[in-house]
Amino acid sequence: MSGMSADPAQALPAVMSPLSGQMLELDEDDDLEVFSKDMNLMDGSPMNASMPTSPASMINQYKFEEETDAKDIFVTVDNPESHVTALETFITYRVVTKTTRSEFDSCEYEVRRRYQDFLWLKERLEEGHPTLIMHPLPEKFVMKGMVERFNDDFIETRQKALHKFLNRVADHPILSCHEDFKIFLTAQAWELTSHKKQGPGFLSRMGDTVRAVAASVRGVRNRPEEFTAMLEYVDSFGQKMISLDKVTQRIVKEQKEYLGELKEYGPVYTLWSGSEEELVEPLKGVASCIDRCCKATEEQIGHLSENLVPLLHEYVLCTDSVKAVLRRRDNIQAESEAKNDALANRKADREALKDSKDLGFVLGSFLGKKPEEAKQQKEQRLDSEINELKEEVERLEDKVECANNALKGDWLRWQGNMRSDIKAAFVSTAEKNVDYYEKCLAVWESFLTSQTAAHDMESNSGHSS
Amino acid sequence: MQSWCSGSSLAEFLQFQPNPQSLLYDYLQIKGAALHVQPIPANAAYSASTDVQCMAEGSCLLRKMEISVAEAEKRTGKNAVNMQETYTVYLIETSVTEGHNPVPDSLWRRYSEFELLRNYLLVTYPFIVIPPLPEKRAEFVWHKLSADNMDPDFVERRRIGLENFLLRVASHPVLSSDKIFFLFLTENGWKEAVFETGFLAKSDSRLKALNATFRVKNPDKRFSELKHYSDELQSVTSQLLRVRARVADRLYGVYKVHGNYGRVFSEWSAIEKEMGDGLQSAGHHMDAYAASVDDILEEEEHYADQLKEYLFYAEAVKAVCRKHELLQYELETASQDLASKKQQQEELAAGTVRTFSFKGMTSKLFGQETPEQREAKLKVLEEQIKEGEVTVTEKTLECEEFVKNAWKDIERFKEQKDHDLREALMSYAVMQISMCKKGIQVWTNAKECFSKM
Numbered sequence: 001m002s003g004m005s006a007d008p009a010q011a012l013p014a015v016m017s018p019l020s021g022q023m024l025e026l027d028e029d030d031d032l033e034v035f036s037k038d039m040n041l042m043d044g045s046p047m048n049a050s051m052p053t054s055p056a057s058m059i060n061q062y063k064f065e066e067e068t069d070a071k072d073i074f075v076t077v078d079n080p081e082s083h084v085t086a087l088e089t090f091i092t093y094r095v096v097t098k099t100t101r102s103e104f105d106s107c108e109y110e111v112r113r114r115y116q117d118f119l120w121l122k123e124r125l126e127e128g129h130p131t132l133i134m135h136p137l138p139e140k141f142v143m144k145g146m147v148e149r150f151n152d153d154f155i156e157t158r159q160k161a162l163h164k165f166l167n168r169v170a171d172h173p174i175l176s177c178h179e180d181f182k183i184f185l186t187a188q189a190w191e192l193t194s195h196k197k198q199g200p201g202f203l204s205r206m207g208d209t210v211r212a213v214a215a216s217v218r219g220v221r222n223r224p225e226e227f228t229a230m231l232e233y234v235d236s237f238g239q240k241m242i243s244l245d246k247v248t249q250r251i252v253k254e255q256k257e258y259l260g261e262l263k264e265y266g267p268v269y270t271l272w273s274g275s276e277e278e279l280v281e282p283l284k285g286v287a288s289c290i291d292r293c294c295k296a297t298e299e300q301i302g303h304l305s306e307n308l309v310p311l312l313h314e315y316v317l318c319t320d321s322v323k324a325v326l327r328r329r330d331n332i333q334a335e336s337e338a339k340n341d342a343l344a345n346r347k348a349d350r351e352a353l354k355d356s357k358d359l360g361f362v363l364g365s366f367l368g369k370k371p372e373e374a375k376q377q378k379e380q381r382l383d384s385e386i387n388e389l390k391e392e393v394e395r396l397e398d399k400v401e402c403a404n405n406a407l408k409g410d411w412l413r414w415q416g417n418m419r420s421d422i423k424a425a426f427v428s429t430a431e432k433n434v435d436y437y438e439k440c441l442a443v444w445e446s447f448l449t450s451q452t453a454a455h456d457m458e459s460n461s462g463h464s465s
Numbered sequence: 466m467q468s469w470c471s472g473s474s475l476a477e478f479l480q481f482q483p484n485p486q487s488l489l490y491d492y493l494q495i496k497g498a499a500l501h502v503q504p505i506p507a508n509a510a511y512s513a514s515t516d517v518q519c520m521a522e523g524s525c526l527l528r529k530m531e532i533s534v535a536e537a538e539k540r541t542g543k544n545a546v547n548m549q550e551t552y553t554v555y556l557i558e559t560s561v562t563e564g565h566n567p568v569p570d571s572l573w574r575r576y577s578e579f580e581l582l583r584n585y586l587l588v589t590y591p592f593i594v595i596p597p598l599p600e601k602r603a604e605f606v607w608h609k610l611s612a613d614n615m616d617p618d619f620v621e622r623r624r625i626g627l628e629n630f631l632l633r634v635a636s637h638p639v640l641s642s643d644k645i646f647f648l649f650l651t652e653n654g655w656k657e658a659v660f661e662t663g664f665l666a667k668s669d670s671r672l673k674a675l676n677a678t679f680r681v682k683n684p685d686k687r688f689s690e691l692k693h694y695s696d697e698l699q700s701v702t703s704q705l706l707r708v709r710a711r712v713a714d715r716l717y718g719v720y721k722v723h724g725n726y727g728r729v730f731s732e733w734s735a736i737e738k739e740m741g742d743g744l745q746s747a748g749h750h751m752d753a754y755a756a757s758v759d760d761i762l763e764e765e766e767h768y769a770d771q772l773k774e775y776l777f778y779a780e781a782v783k784a785v786c787r788k789h790e791l792l793q794y795e796l797e798t799a800s801q802d803l804a805s806k807k808q809q810q811e812e813l814a815a816g817t818v819r820t821f822s823f824k825g826m827t828s829k830l831f832g833q834e835t836p837e838q839r840e841a842k843l844k845v846l847e848e849q850i851k852e853g854e855v856t857v858t859e860k861t862l863e864c865e866e867f868v869k870n871a872w873k874d875i876e877r878f879k880e881q882k883d884h885d886l887r888e889a890l891m892s893y894a895v896m897q898i899s900m901c902k903k904g905i906q907v908w909t910n911a912k913e914c915f916s917k918m
Contacts, residue, residue, distance in 0.1 A: 233736055236733075236736045237733075237736065240729055240732065240733040240736075243725075243729045244726070244729055247722065247725040247726055247729065250722050250725075251719065251722050251723065254715065254718040254719040254722055255719055257715050257718070258712070258715035258716055258718070258719050260715075261708065261711045261712045261714075261715050262712055262715075264708055264711075265708045265709065265712050268701065268704050268705045268708055269705070271701055271704075272701040272702075272705065275694055275697040275698065275701065276883075278883040278887070279883055279886055279887060279890075282886075282887050282890045282891070283890065285890075286890055286893065286894070289894070289897075419739060419740055419918065422740070422918070423740075423743075423915055423916070423918045426747070426911075426915040426918075427912055427915045427916055430908045430909075430911045430912035430915055431908075431912055433904065433908040433911075434904075434905055434908045434909055434912065436904075437901045437902075437904035437905045437908065438901070438905060440897065440901045441898060441901035441902065441905065444894045444897045444898045444901065445898060447894050448891060448894045448895065448898070451887070451890075451891055451894075452891075455887075
């Protein structure tokens with residue numbers, strides 16, 4: 001299957017993938033695949049395009065670079081483009097996949113996807129693995145201010161967030177194996193559309209939703225302590241993230257206002273130098289220092305806006321995701337508890353039969369049935385119901401256990417990711433701030449040295465002003 | 466930095482050596498003279514012990530005496546209209562350094578007394594650029610500082626400014642030998658002495674000065690240019706002070722918001738296991754960062770005060786220019802009077818009336834005057850002309866003397882100004898450097914803490 005996206009169905013400009021010219025030729029033997037020079041992205045060693053290598057040995061090579069498990073799938077999201085149709089205007093993003101996984105027919109794919117498609121993927125993954133924690137998608141709408149949907153900053157931020165989302169899925173050992181993930185990465189636009197339609201029907205989805213609502217209304221009775229602890233943690237964590245998000249945005253705002261005033265400050269020194277004679281050099285020097293500090297401040301603001309601000313915002317969204325996961329787990333448990341209750345009721349009914357306390361016989365006798373027959377019929381009915389319920393209960397209990405284990409495992413994963421994300425973002429911010437101050441320091445120090453040197457020269461030559 | 470001196474002019478040098486390592490620096494350096502000004506508390510901008518190199522012709526008071534404004538105190542008392550008021554007094558300490566035993570002396574003075582002294586100096590030495598007093602009311606404040614005259618920070622900065630004023634006067638080649646100034650420093654009863662000088666009567670009225678400014682025809686070009694320069698200096702320094710105050714305000718905001726990180730990190734660390742320690746210590750650094758801005762901006766106030774001094778100095782320069790214009794105008798008026806009187810004399814002697822005169826008209830109407838009358842008039846005119854010539858000679862001399870002396874002091878002032886402002890700009894750079902170093906340290910520490918999370 002070709003990985004090129006030449007899709008006539010959408011009003012796309014012909015996006016010629018730069019890889020197309022280097023599309024691989026598959027050998028007769030599927031085990032041997034030749035990788036193009038572009039694969040240098042994945043491994044540092046120079047690769048001869050004609051050298052046959054098996055995917056397994058490629059993975060071995062990866063192990064040198066990756067400290068974690070061998071990464072065998074790489075996904076990028078970039079190149080936003082606007083599409084105008086009669087009905088709507090929307091943005092698509094280019095999604096490039098490079099992989100050595102055997103379940104993929106090819107090792108490179110390039111498709112275009114819109115936000116809706118990502119949303120669909122997320123829903124499918126959630127359905128398949130309700131208690132796995134996924135990185136959040138960027139928001140559908142941005143409420144604050146008049147942010148236009150097609151504003152450049154908005155698009156760039158969204159694209160980066162989509163890239164991260166997809167990468168987190170790709171890195172997840174379980175989620176990345178989901179069939180719909182593969183389809184998302186590889187299908188042509190029309191193929192994707194038709195596949196979407198094949199999904200669980202509207203009515204069955206409704207049924208799921210109804211069950212979920214019913215379960216959440218019912219509530220879970222015996223939530224294990226560790227999940228309660230998780231919920232409490234996520235609550236607190238979420239509040240902290242919201243606070244940090246606010247604080248950081250406030251810092252950006254204050255920095256921008258500071259920059260505004262600073263930009264008016266330097267020129268006054270330059271103005272002053274116009275009326276002076278001896279003081280021209282130092283005054284111009286100070287003006288120039290201030291201007292250079294302005295530039296450094298602008299860079300610092302940019303860095304903050306592009307790194308820490310989006311990261312904190314992502315983790316605000318993350319807490320909502322995690323809360324949803326915990327809720328789904330609760331619902332699964334609630335369903336199971338409900339079935340257990342139902343089973344217990346039937347068993348109690350069965351017991352009641354033995355004691356012949358069932359007044360239903362009286363009714364049965366009115367209908368011309370012999371009490372003995374009616375009792376036997378009822379016994380049989382109850383027995384079969386009980387057996388059915390027993391199977392159900394077992395299934396649901398299994399489901400609960402699976403869900404709990406999945407969540408427990410993923411919880412650690414999520415915490416690890418969170419720690420490294422947050423750490424990286426704050427370390428980077430601190431580094432940038434150090435860098436900012438170092439730049440300004442150099443600027444002022446050079447001014448001071450030049451002034452001292454000029455002064456020394458003057459006094460050495462015995463001059464007086 | 467080495468000391469440097471102007472070869473030919475009578476400047477004295479206020480020189481300072483910025484010490485980049487310390488955040489505090491000595492502003493005045495008095496070298497050579499046996500003078501140490503009494504040590505001032507830490508964040509003094511102008512003063513503290515230093516050397517002033519006095520190349521003055523006259524005796525420099527600072528050679529013989531230490532001067533400082535050591536303290537400030539609140540007092541309450543009854544004022545002129547018998548109402549209770551609160552005011553601040555400043556302690557002037559002096560000690561004569563003759564011999565080995567300095568004899569200390571001290572007395573308390575109010576700001577209004579400093580004003581009186583300065584007004585006396587303005588009138589008595591109109592050809593000198595008189596050092597300015599610190600501002601009466603706090604201006605160019607940014608939000609943290611209160612504009613209240615009783616605010617301790619304001620009082621402290623004013624104390625420093627008053628001391629600076631006294632030191633400037635005491636190191637001036639001409640002003641330092643003034644008797645009244647000496648009495649101000651040493652005698653409680655100086656007020657009688659200053660009023661005895663009758664300086665109030667000698668002061669020029671504002672109206673007279675304004676009139677002269679508009680009507681003078683040939684002022685010395687240098688003074689016109691100087692006046693123009695002073696206007697520019699005033700305009701640009703006040704603009705600079707305004708913008709600087711706004712920048713300071715914004716900087717304050719940026720630093721203080723970081724304090725919130727400290728709070729949130731600390732709360733957050735309570736729910737984390739691995740990240741807890743890193744967050745907690747990072748939070749402390751954020752708190753330290755937020756707190757550091759107070760000292761930074763306090764120091765910058767001293768820079769602002771240095772700019773303000775020259776903002777006010779500009780006004781003093783303009784005063785000298787105005788005096789020149791006044792004298793020049795008086796000279797021109799006297800010369801004009803003399804010329805017209807001479808012409809009258811001519812006409813009277815020749816018997817023709819070329820110029821219109823009331824006497825001429827009346828004589829036409831009522832008949833010629835008698836030869837005796839004419840003789841009398843000529844005699845009067847001769848007297849007047851003689852007087853007029855003396856006046857013109859006097860005025861010319863006065864004007865020339867003034868121009869000579871004033872320009873001498875202006876040259877001295879220009880050098881002082883260039884020197885002081887250059888030093889101020891460099892000290893500003895030193896402040897920025899120290900601020901950057903602090904920033905580097907805090908964020909390096911924070912980065913370490915984050916790395917350990």
